[in-house]
Amino acid sequence: MTPVSRVLVVSDDAKWQSDVLAGLGAVAVRLENPYGLTFIGASRLKEAMDIIRRDGDIQAVLVDKQLQEKGLNQAAVALANQISDFRPELSLYVLLMDDDERVLVENLASHAVDGYFYRDETDYNGWFRILTAELAEKSATPFYDKLKQYVRMAKDSWHTPGHAGGDSLKGSPWVGDFYDFVGENMLRADLSVSVPMLDSLLHPTGVIAESQKLAAKAFGGRKTYFATNGTSTSNKVIFQTLLAPGDKLLLDRNCHKSVHHGVILSGALPVYLDSSINKQYGIFGPVPKATIFAAIEANPDARVLILTSCTYDGLRYDLVPIIEAAHAKGIKVIVDEAWYGFARFHPAFRPTALESGADYVTQSTHKILSAFSQASMIHVNDPGFDEHLFRENFNMHTSTSPQYNLIASLDVARKQAVTEGYRLLDRTLKLAEELRDKINSTGAFRVLELEDLLPEEMREDGIRLDPTKLTVDISQSGFTTDELQHELFERYNIQVEKSTFSTITLLLTMGTTRSKVSRLYDALLRLAKEKRAPRAVGRMPEIPRFSRLACLPRDAFYEAGERLPLLDDDGRPNAALNGRVCCDQIVPYPPGIPVLVPGQVIDDSILSYLARLQKTQKTIEMHGLAEDGGEMYVRVLKDRELSHLPDRLLFG
Template sequence: MHPVSRVLVVSNDAAWQGEVVAGLQRAAGLLDNPYGLCVEGVAGSREAEQRVLADGEVQIVLIDKGLRENGEPQPAVALANHINQLRPELSLYILLQDDDEKLLMEELASHAIDGYFYRDEQDVSGWFRILSAEMGEKAATPFYDRLKQYVAMAKDSWHTPGHSGGDSLKGSPWVGDFYEFVGEEMLRADLSVSVPMLDSLLHPTGVIAEAQRLAAKAFGARKTYFATNGTSTSNKVIFQTLLAPGDKLLLDRNCHKSVHHGVILSGALPVYLDSSVNRHYGIFGPVPKQVIFDAIAANSDARVLILTSCTYDGLRYDLAPIVAAAHAAGIKVIVDEAWYAHARFHHAFRPTALEAGADYVTQSTHKVLSAFSQASMIHVNDPAFDEHLFRENFNMHTSTSPQYNLIASLDVARKQAVTEGYRLLSRALRLAQELRGKINSTGAFRALELDDLLPPEVSGDGVQLDPTKITVDISQSGYSSDELQQALFARFNIQVEKSTFNTITLLLTLGATRSKVSRLFDALLRLAKELRPPRHYHRLPEIPGFSRLACLPRDAFYEAGERLPLLDDDGLPNAALYGRVCCDQIVPYPPGIPVLVPGQVIAAPIIAYLVRLLKTQKSIEMHGLLEETEYCLRVLRPEELAALPSSAWFN
């Protein structure tokens, strides 16, 4: 398959436009054209915008500065800015009459424009070479290309890793099947930091640095860093960069557990903000906007605010006013966009957190784009960014033996996002809409919309839904979520993303296809025809509100503490735990929200909640509880708490 890169020439001057289009097309036939450049003319702004939205193969737009349209004083400027808003990954060139026009364009639209040509020169062969080079830069994968080049050199390995390019596995009667399963190229590309031409993730100056520069441009960041330890580590790196022991931060209690681990590692003082809750479906939503505004006003000494947008279920904040309020108070904003890395590449998902003004954004590139698992990115737009301090913290958490295949996959995922992300996301959106209709037609399953998912306390907060995350109400099917997942897996070879007690969640990505949609619909339709009677679901007990801190989370975590059982001798919630201070993070999964964090005072409703979960929700994992002969919690001894300097802050 060969790529197609469509070039639009936008002009009202039909004769001139015809000459330019014909000349560029001749050049495409005569010159080297590896990216499949083909040229078309469009007559005005409206037609250009329609083509840009409808055709995912449009890569470059040439706009005649002499464009004439009624009621628009500078139609070329307006069109350039609008196309940049719709599809920022496109390359935009302006065709000028003279340098005075260039000065005007630089003043009004320099952020959107990649280059200029002079209209009357009509050096179409030269223009074509520049446009081809532009596509070459966009399509470049500097690290992946260098990795392939090195593997093709077939160097003998006298360095790590121990499998020596797969030679230790190849031909083995015991483990040779692993060589065949993984593949020779993957093993040959699993290399050591002893290979200088592949650059260093810990101190990049070559092809990794170039790949990160291209990623920053693609995602709209000042700086971008590749991470091979997932977004979990990325969050911790940013926390340790921005927060010193005792620094205050505001955080969504619904944040990923890595954020709460980051609180422990940094020694920060957290102010927890309770999330909104859809109790009918057991789904946690954003923190109400007013709660965030009140927290900002009440904590003027806070250094950082961190939010998750979008959530696991696809709910995303109206971030711009929140970021503006935080910045007005001198607070940096971190947004965990683990589930939203694709948003930059289709207007249906934007604005992104960076576009809304966030200072730091972490993304799990592997979750929704085409990178390998654990491959993530950190994007920085903080004008006061301390790169040296960041690098020290980054290197503290990053392996000195990073997996080069992960880095290559980030390079490739960025290339795909900028060259065909719009087309593939448009397909995913169409398939999502189609799948929602098919699910609803079964009669036993229902695809939930924003109004169904939105907790009432955030109904007026401008929260939006990522339509590629489909939450399905299964309550009329007669199946429990565990039974349904097992039936889909065992009978129909379908694995879903997650579930609650009465929902399952489906994730559509760049890899969504109509065939997959058809197979899923067929499976749900067959299950619906079994006509099981609707069942009564035992809802998850409601998570208790946050109690209070008695000391810094870091201080509590690093004490030895003592272990007390969750239940007393009569099998009831152990009252001896009430008022004690927890040392660990206790996280029922799902939903994955900490019920207790280190340093938190244990209240009776919290113990009652944990006990009820253990008795009624057998499929839930309980992270952080000690499981010996019985379930136990690690709590501070009274003398340990009294000796902690930070405990005096909370009295």
């Protein structure tokens, strides 16, 4: 299937533009045209931007430097900057009269311009070949192409993996169905570092390096690294690169558990920032801006600030002032953008964390673009980046036998994002709006808006909501979340992302279709028509505020400790735990926020919270508690262990 790639020629010189469109169109018919280049015109800035906004198949723009626009001194430069701000993935060429004009454009819009043609040198064949080459570079998938080439070479495997391209599975009466299910190409492409032409993820110098450079350009980073064991590992790699034992960092308590694991591995001293809480719906949001600014002022010796933007529920920070405040104190900023990696490719979602000035950004490409599970990216914009140290830490966590299909999927996901991401995301936004209206029309279910999700104290923080993440209030439906998820799954073949005690979360992605929207709406409408009486909405007990650290999390985690029961013989919170120092990370899920981290002092409020959850919230998973004979235990430091920890006096 040949794609459609429209090239927009912008000029108010009607005769010249007509000649250019005719000349390029004739060349497109005569020469090989693998990307389906076609050419259209616009004569005004607004008309050009309307076409770019409306047409997701626009791939390149040619702007006549002679363009005149009332009220604008340099209309071509203004248009170039608008295009770059709106859709930075588009290729942009300026048509010049002479080299003096080129110097002017370079001074005013060099970041936006990919190249130049000379207006009076109407070499349509040459222009067409350059545009084709530009599209070829943008849509290249160096690693994926080389992987396909190798598979087609049909080499005999005398190396790992042991299934030898699937030959151990093929024809087996016991496991042959796995070969059929997965497919021959997938198995033939499951290769090892014994194939030099496929490069090395641990030390890329060939096609993996080329693919990572293309990704950096696409996402707006100085450097990009592919990760095949998820954003969880990506976060840990960055932590170990930036933080030495005892270094201080500021972190959102509501961050992913991998961040808390990174604190343990790096030996860092964390300053936990309590996130906002929507008590009505049991949703944990961003850290209030005032809290972040106060923490930056109080901890100018911090090395790192890490934030999650957007959150699982789609809440995203106004990052620019936060990053500027951190940088003013010499603090590096990491943004976990696991749920927001698509944002670069549609203006409705921007600015991205990189565009806002973040030094490091991690993205779960598999969550929101078309990569396989575990496939992620690390983007770097840190001007002081130590690539050697980063590589040593990256290799510490990366398998020496990475899954090459995952790397190929990252290559393909980036290609799709730059070539058709705008069009697909535009469709997703329209479907999200349509689905929101349909759900609200049921009368039993309601999609929560930003004002519903934000606590009052954060209304002026500039928080925005990702419209592709729908949090649905089900409290008027008469269903519990468990009942609703069961009905949707068993009766209507629908699986949702997550839930709280009164909400479910729906994710819309590039893969969302109108048919899926219709089926979900039909299911919710049918359930609404059952007209169950609204139920009394229970609430999760409020998570207690962070107490204090008695030692570094790493030091507590690596001690043997002792295990004490959470409840005493009468089923009450075990008073013997009060004042003790926890060795593990204890996380009720949902919501997934650690109630205790290693090194944290246990107090009455924490004990009461855990005990209440254990007795009343049977659907909550309690990660980090040890189980023995049906009883739950907390691992805590022995007194002599705490007394011998070298850093304990730092905490007072």
